[in-house]
Every structure is written in structure tokens, then in C-alpha cells.
Amino acid sequence: MVEEPGPVAVPEWTPRPEAASRTRIAAFVQWLDARGRGDFADYEALWRWSVTELEEFWQAVADFYDVRFHERATHVLADDTMPGAVWFPGATLNYAEQALRHTGDRTAIVAVSEGGHRQEVTRDELRRRVASLAHWLRTEGVGTGDRVVGYLPNITATVVAFLATAAVGATWSACSQEYSPEGAADRLGQLEPTVLFVADGYRYAGREHDRSAHNDQLRRLLPSVRTTVWVPHIGGAQPPGTAHFDTLTRGGHALETTPVPFGHPLWVLYSSGTTGRPKGIVHGHGGVTLEHLKFLGLHADLDADSRFGWYTSTSWMMWNIQVSGLLLGSTIVLYDGSPGWPDPGALWQLAADERLTFLGTSPAYLIATHKAGTSPGTAYDLKLTGLGSTGSPLPAGTAQWLHETLPATWLAAASGGTDIVSGFAGGVPTLPSRPGEMQARTLGVALEAWDEDGRPVTGQVGELVVTRPMPSMPLYFWHDPGELRYRDAYFATYPGVWRHGDWVTVTDRGSVVVHGRSDATMNRYGVRMGSAEIYEAVERLEEVTDALVVGVEEPDGGYWMPLFVVLAAGHDLTPALAARLRDHIRTQVSPRHVPDDVIAVPALPHTMTGKRLEVPVKRILQGAPPADVANPAAVDDADALARFVRIAADRKACRDGA
Known part of the structure; x- marks a missing residue:
């Protein structure tokens, strides 16, 4: 027996018809209709098509966003079993090429850190820096099959290092400097990296945190590293025996990207590591590109006019999602610091100062500002059209407060995981937003709630399962012969069906409520x-x-x-x-x-x-x-x-x- 969900939530935000008609998801539906691919009366019909006709849907995403394949796939899905689905066999592409295709003097990145430090980088300047660093990586012999890692805060250099790594076909992984050297080595050391990027420190809660000693210790813990690149950030001295990041990114080289197979490793993210050595979760160039175009473009409604920031560290999957704003041509706004310093409204002030159109953060921050009596709608000159929340369930009371204080802002709560580096359920800019709920299952995600007998249920609590594959599901776990840990993590309970470990309710309206971890x-x-x-x-x-x-x-x-x-x-x-x-x-x-x-x-x-x-x-x-x-x-x-x-x-x- 399971506890029945509470009373039906009353819609607190409804999109204006004219605004809904201008969204990217509305443009996608019109694009599909013009090509005779379906007549979708509402979002539910679009979602059902997306999880029934997987090949047609994901090919449509690739075509709608003009993904630049070097070699075209023979077909979209060679095998739809889980695990082991094979997407776009024969296709080649490169994530960095997709992210850097937008050129010109518009701003690509704004990087802000505590104390008034701010830096802007244009699209063309970002391309030049990535091109120069990628050229240097190639001269160091780094390419496909190699791993490059970073012990870095959320700054422009981290984005440049990642994109340069992706450009040469190597695999990226990063860890924030809040981790101890041992904690970072538990993660990064598994990969036996060739190159290590380290910053001299980071800013948080009114302090500059020098990480020179930590960097030295981490270098000793990573014996496979041949070259360490030092990134100046807080004014520290360059350690001997390191390459200077600024020098490596000043060249005049043209951008060159290496085409790689659709399923070529792009980055390695990690499980929390609280109950053992962190599992290295490997995602591919193609799966991430398509999933993030869908999630950020269709569900977060980002485009080239968006100014997008998500409060995150480099250890959290939201950093990866934030960087993928570049795929849409959006300006991404990075922040190195505390969201609550010098006062609880610091993140709202950042959103106002940088004219963000979409801000993402955690429920913990939103709850804290709610309790502090902050009124974002009146205290700050906000331009937000969208507000994202993820990491844990957003309480209905705080959601309702947000609707009241920001009545013109769409609240797009989401739930997903590092495992798919995206959301299972989340925002839809054409649907009502109700406190305590996520608006819908995201496109291409065959999410269901299953009861104790493995049957789908509506309107009652069940296990979150995904019954059909997604292109951003992990390629594999690092150092997992025979995929034993991978299969045990997601497929041991229901063979062939992904069990995520969350309790959810799928309502009769198609919205989703997350109740917490099912193992707790x-x-x-x-x-x-x-x-x-x-x-x-x-x-x-x-x-x-x-x-x-x-x-x-x-x-x-x-x-x-x-x-x-x-x-x-x-x-x-x-x-x-x-x-x-x-x-x-x-x-x-x-x-x-x-x-x-x-x-x-x-x-x-x-x-x-x-x-x-x-x-x-x-x-x-x-x-x-x-x-x-x-x-x-x-x-x-x-x-x-x-x-x-x-x-x-x-x-x-x-x-x-x-």
C-alpha cells in the first residue's frame, strides 16, 4: 500500500497565449506539422509521440537544431534494449563544434565572482581561446583515448579547458576545489589523466580560498599526469613546473575539431561517492548534444537571445548543463561565490545585474530566501522569464511564494540525475505550473510510476522507471568490466527497465510529483x-x-x-x-x-x-x-x-x- 497524494494543486502560473506561441517548443511543433510528422493537439500528444516513435523524434531534434554531423548515421536506433541501446550508428560529430558554431561579437560567457570581479568573452574570442588551447593539447600528444581533468572553480577557463579537450576528441572530467585533494583524486585518479588543470583558488562567502597546497598534493596523487596547467584566478603565484593557462590560449590558431563517433566519450561525471568509491559515469558527444538541445531549447526555452545562469559548482551536473547553453547560442553567466553572501539576496542581485532571462538554482536557496523574507519581485529589477529549480523536491509552499512574488516568471522545477545529465521531468513553457509539481515528463523520456507488482499507476506513488532508452543514458561506468555495476545500479530490479530510485506520482494531467528517494x-x-x-x-x-x-x-x-x-x-x-x-x-x-x-x-x-x-x-x-x-x-x-x-x-x- 502507498500513501495517496494530497489534494490537486491549483494552477498558480499560466502562460499567456501569445507568449506560449513564441516558445521554441511551439516552433518545434509548427516545424513538425509543416513536414507532415504529426498533428499534436496538446503537449501530452507530443510527449506520447516522442516516446513511441523514438527514432522519428530524435532525428527531428537533430534536424530542427541542424546538428552538424560529419558522417550521417545509417539509422537512428540500431538496438533499443537497455542497457546497450546503440544510437546513430556510423554518425560522427563533435560537441565542441556544435557549441562554438555561433560566431560574432555577441557575448558568449560572463564570469562573475565575489568582490566585483567580472569578465566577458565574446563568441569569437571564446573560439580563439579554445582553438589555441586545442592546438597546444595536440602538440602535447593529447587526442582520442586520452583524459584531461580539472580541479577548478566555475570560471571561464574551466569552460575553455573543457571545450578544447572535447575539440581534440579527448575525455574531460572536473572536480570543484571544495573537495579535498584525496576526494578529488578518488574521482579524477580513476581516469589516469594525462593533463591536469588547476586554479590557484576560489572565492566564497567573503573569502579567497588559496588552493596552492591542495594543488601540489593533488599532483602527487595523480602520477599519470604529464603536464599541469596553472590557471590564475585569485592572484596567486605560478608554481614551478606548470604551464600558464593564459599563455596557452593566446595563439592565433583556427579552430579545428576532431569528428568522433556519436557514442565517443565526452566527459565523465561521478556518483556522490558517499557509500564507496565514486562511480565514473561516462556520457557521449552525440547523446549529450541531442539531449541538451532538447532540454535547454525545448524545455527551458533558451535561444540565442537568452542570458542563462545556473548556480552550480564544477562537480555538479548542472555545470555541464549550464555550459550547454552555448549549443543554443545563449550567453551563459558563471558565478564563483556564495549565493547567500553578503546577504541572502546575492543570487537575485546577480540575476538583476546580468539581466538574466533564465536563472537556475537549488530548492535550498529558494527556501532560504523565502524564510529570510526576501521579495525578489519588488527588491530587484529582474528580467527573468524563467526560473529553474533542481537537486531535491521544491516545497509547494515555496513554489507558491515564488508565483506570488514573481507572477510573470515561469517556474520550471525539474528532476533528473547525473546518470542522464538531464531531467526526467521538468518545465514546459506552454503548460500551467502548479506548486509542488513538475509540469510534465520531458520529451523522449518514457517515464512511468510502477507499483509493487511492476504495473504502471497514475495518481498514486510508485517507483520512477524509464521503459525506453534515451541517448544520454551512460555509455558505461569507468572500470566496470562486464557492465556489472552499471546493470546493478539501474536494471537489477526490473531487467530491461531503468529504475532510478525515486518515489514519484504521475498525475492524471501528466505532471509529476517527486516524493524522495525510494531507498530511504x-x-x-x-x-x-x-x-x-x-x-x-x-x-x-x-x-x-x-x-x-x-x-x-x-x-x-x-x-x-x-x-x-x-x-x-x-x-x-x-x-x-x-x-x-x-x-x-x-x-x-x-x-x-x-x-x-x-x-x-x-x-x-x-x-x-x-x-x-x-x-x-x-x-x-x-x-x-x-x-x-x-x-x-x-x-x-x-x-x-x-x-x-x-x-x-x-x-x-x-x-x-x-
Whole structure:
């Protein structure tokens, strides 16, 4: 049995007909109609066609966006089994060529960092820098089959290094400098890279963080590296034995890109690495190009007039998506700094200063500004037509507040994963946006919610599955002979069907609600529930800044469901506040899922990209040593995780004493 979803949400934003008619997805439908490819009465009909006629749909995306193939494919999909689908066999192309096809003196990149530092790069200047760096990489013998990696912040140089790597057919991977050298080496070292790019540091929360010592240590941890390229950013001194990035990008070389097969490795992203060595997730040139043209062009409505920024680090998949704004000719706006410094409205100020038309961020930031009483619509001169949110479910209360304070801005919440470096569900600029929901399943994604018997269900909670292949699904995992880890990650539960590990509801309108991770489900009295609804209820209270809830099966057959909260400054966990928290959950979520205990902690652990560590915490509370369930190098606060060992010991002592 599963918990039924709450009452139907009321639309809070509806596109004006004239605005909807000017969207890229509307242009796509008109383009299809002109070629006799279908008569689509609404988005649902378009989506059904896109997941039924996969070959026709993905060829249409390639044609609509004039993807520059050097060799054409013999057909679109040679094998539609999962895993193992073969897309566009025989086709060759290059992601960097697609991203740099837009020329002229329009701005390609704006890079901003704390303290008023700002840099603009035109399309032609970006091409020149990439061309020069790619030429140097070739003189170093770097090409197809090689790996180039970066330990870098979100700055222009990182984009240039990635595009130059892609241009020569090598494979790129990056890690933000918040990671320790050991944490970075856990990821980048798997690839045995040839070239390493390092910056002297990054800016965050009013400080310049010098990473010179970290860079030296990382170089020692990557013995395969032949050449290290030093990127000046905060004014540090160039280390001996390194090449200077500025020197390598000053040449007058013409851009040369190496055509590679559709499924040639473009980059390697990583799983969180909290429960073991991070898995290297490999994506291809062609799959990423098509998926990001679709996701950013049709679903985020970006084009050459857009100014697009997503608050991210280089370790999060949203960095990769942000860079792909270049595929549409958009101006991408990078930010190196804290979204909440010097005040909670810093990101809104960036959006106003840079005249962003689409801003993406995390629910955590939106919740924080909501609680801070910020009113973006009146406090800032915003030009936003779209606002993206991803990383975790966006609470309905915060979504409704956004609709109220930004009534002309379309809210495009999305849910996806590093696994596909895109979204399964997300925004559609021609549909209503309802608080607590994602507007629709994205085109080409055969998403369903399945019940315990593996049957699709509508209007009730089920496992998120994808029943047909997508071109941006991983090519493979790095160092995974026989694809054993890959198959276990997604296909062990339902052979031939992708199981993502999220609880979702697909409504009868085709919208999607994400309830949290299914492997962290709480099962009380036979009723299962994800954590997202509980977090939404709890974090509405101004006294709470962070929360984590788990359901712990205990050795004696008991079931313990504690709620851990981090309280705002000046607040204590009084019996009255604990009672309010429980009552909030009882009345707004479920009387069956009221926590057994409310426990205040000074901090909670997260992955380096901000996700709650529900499963590791649960396993520690069941008695597992932290070293067995989480890698400290992949956790933002290892001490916060270790604190749960003491909580588990105290609870065991109480049970034994009883």
C-alpha cells in the first residue's frame, strides 16, 4: 500500500497565449506539422509521440537544431534494449563544434565572482581561446583515448579547458576545489589523466580560498599526469613546473575539431561517492548534444537571445548543463561565490545585474530566501522569464511564494540525475505550473510510476522507471568490466527497465510529483512515504534551517522514526517547538508518519552537491560503522555524520538498559 497524494494543486502560473506561441517548443511543433510528422493537439500528444516513435523524434531534434554531423548515421536506433541501446550508428560529430558554431561579437560567457570581479568573452574570442588551447593539447600528444581533468572553480577557463579537450576528441572530467585533494583524486585518479588543470583558488562567502597546497598534493596523487596547467584566478603565484593557462590560449590558431563517433566519450561525471568509491559515469558527444538541445531549447526555452545562469559548482551536473547553453547560442553567466553572501539576496542581485532571462538554482536557496523574507519581485529589477529549480523536491509552499512574488516568471522545477545529465521531468513553457509539481515528463523520456507488482499507476506513488532508452543514458561506468555495476545500479530490479530510485506520482494531467528517494522510504503501519513532504512541512517553520528524517528497522523488530533538525540561531528545541513540529507533520503530511523523536543537532551531513545523506545516516543508526557507509571525502561535514554514531550508541544503551 502507498500513501495517496494530497489534494490537486491549483494552477498558480499560466502562460499567456501569445507568449506560449513564441516558445521554441511551439516552433518545434509548427516545424513538425509543416513536414507532415504529426498533428499534436496538446503537449501530452507530443510527449506520447516522442516516446513511441523514438527514432522519428530524435532525428527531428537533430534536424530542427541542424546538428552538424560529419558522417550521417545509417539509422537512428540500431538496438533499443537497455542497457546497450546503440544510437546513430556510423554518425560522427563533435560537441565542441556544435557549441562554438555561433560566431560574432555577441557575448558568449560572463564570469562573475565575489568582490566585483567580472569578465566577458565574446563568441569569437571564446573560439580563439579554445582553438589555441586545442592546438597546444595536440602538440602535447593529447587526442582520442586520452583524459584531461580539472580541479577548478566555475570560471571561464574551466569552460575553455573543457571545450578544447572535447575539440581534440579527448575525455574531460572536473572536480570543484571544495573537495579535498584525496576526494578529488578518488574521482579524477580513476581516469589516469594525462593533463591536469588547476586554479590557484576560489572565492566564497567573503573569502579567497588559496588552493596552492591542495594543488601540489593533488599532483602527487595523480602520477599519470604529464603536464599541469596553472590557471590564475585569485592572484596567486605560478608554481614551478606548470604551464600558464593564459599563455596557452593566446595563439592565433583556427579552430579545428576532431569528428568522433556519436557514442565517443565526452566527459565523465561521478556518483556522490558517499557509500564507496565514486562511480565514473561516462556520457557521449552525440547523446549529450541531442539531449541538451532538447532540454535547454525545448524545455527551458533558451535561444540565442537568452542570458542563462545556473548556480552550480564544477562537480555538479548542472555545470555541464549550464555550459550547454552555448549549443543554443545563449550567453551563459558563471558565478564563483556564495549565493547567500553578503546577504541572502546575492543570487537575485546577480540575476538583476546580468539581466538574466533564465536563472537556475537549488530548492535550498529558494527556501532560504523565502524564510529570510526576501521579495525578489519588488527588491530587484529582474528580467527573468524563467526560473529553474533542481537537486531535491521544491516545497509547494515555496513554489507558491515564488508565483506570488514573481507572477510573470515561469517556474520550471525539474528532476533528473547525473546518470542522464538531464531531467526526467521538468518545465514546459506552454503548460500551467502548479506548486509542488513538475509540469510534465520531458520529451523522449518514457517515464512511468510502477507499483509493487511492476504495473504502471497514475495518481498514486510508485517507483520512477524509464521503459525506453534515451541517448544520454551512460555509455558505461569507468572500470566496470562486464557492465556489472552499471546493470546493478539501474536494471537489477526490473531487467530491461531503468529504475532510478525515486518515489514519484504521475498525475492524471501528466505532471509529476517527486516524493524522495525510494531507498530511504519510511514504512509506517504498511504505508510507505518519501521524505520530501515531511521536509516541506518542517522547513516552513522559521525556527528550522535544515532537517533529516529516516525510518530505522531495528534488530528486535521495532521501527524507529526520528526527525533531526538544525535550529536557527537563537532557538532551542523546547517541548513546545517539538510538539509544533509533530503537529505540523500530523496535520499537513500524515498522522501515520509523526516522528517518534525530534532531536536537535548542530549540523547535518550532505553530499558535496548538497543532498541529504538519508541512507548512510539510517545505516549508522542501525549499527554500521561510518567508514562502511560513507566516504568522508565525499561528505561536506564528516563530523556531523560521525555524530550519529553517538546517537546510535546512546539509543542502544537505553534499549539494553530497558
